[in-house]
Amino acid sequence: MKTNQAIIDSLNERLSEEISAVSQYMIHAEMLANWGFDKLHEAIEKHAMDEMHHAKWLIERILFLDGNPTVKPVHLSIATDIPSIIKHGLIDELDAVEKYNQTIAFALEQHDNGTRDLMAKILNDEEHHVDWGEMQETMMTQMGLETYLNTQV
Ligand SMILES: [Fe+2]
Numbered sequence: 001m002k003t004n005q006a007i008i009d010s011l012n013e014r015l016s017e018e019i020s021a022v023s024q025y026m027i028h029a030e031m032l033a034n035w036g037f038d039k040l041h042e043a044i045e046k047h048a049m050d051e052m053h054h055a056k057w058l059i060e061r062i063l064f065l066d067g068n069p070t071v072k073p074v075h076l077s078i079a080t081d082i083p084s085i086i087k088h089g090l091i092d093e094l095d096a097v098e099k100y101n102q103t104i105a106f107a108l109e110q111h112d113n114g115t116r117d118l119m120a121k122i123l124n125d126e127e128h129h130v131d132w133g134e135m136q137e138t139m140m141t142q143m144g145l146e147t148y149l150n151t152q153v
């Protein structure tokens with residue numbers, strides 16, 4: 001099904017961000033495993049898998065619209081400690097929420113409700129990722145870092 005190039009461009013921008021998010025989360029997940037923080041490792045690895053599904057759905061949608069999937073990797077923010085891993089993830093997730101809302105608005109403008117629906121489905125996951133990051137930051141503040149880290153091994 002043909003669409004206009006601007007929709008494809010927007011989907012490819014989201015695809016580049018998702019592929020980069022997979023890389024960043026995978027690196028952070030393995031750092032956490034290496035440090036012995038198994039619970040955090042599992043949570044971050046699950047995020048990497050969610051982002052991989054988003055990338056897959058975006059590629060499927062681009063191909064369905066007769067576009068070419070392209071990836072221009074986005075700069076990765078690799079952290080060196082746990083509070084920064086959480087913080088960098090949260091910053092990127094808040095950015096993702098904003099970007100998916102922009103693509104939803106654009107798809108609506110272009111009368112492309114199929115794209116809008118897919119973007120809304122992904123947006124829902126990103127909002128949950130934001131919520132998870134905010135919860136970790138709250139726990140670190142309330143419990144203190146040491147106690148929080150003790151709950152994550
Ligand atoms: Fe995502």
Ligand SMILES: [Fe+2]
Pocket residue numbers: 051093096125126129
């Ligand atoms: Fe996400």
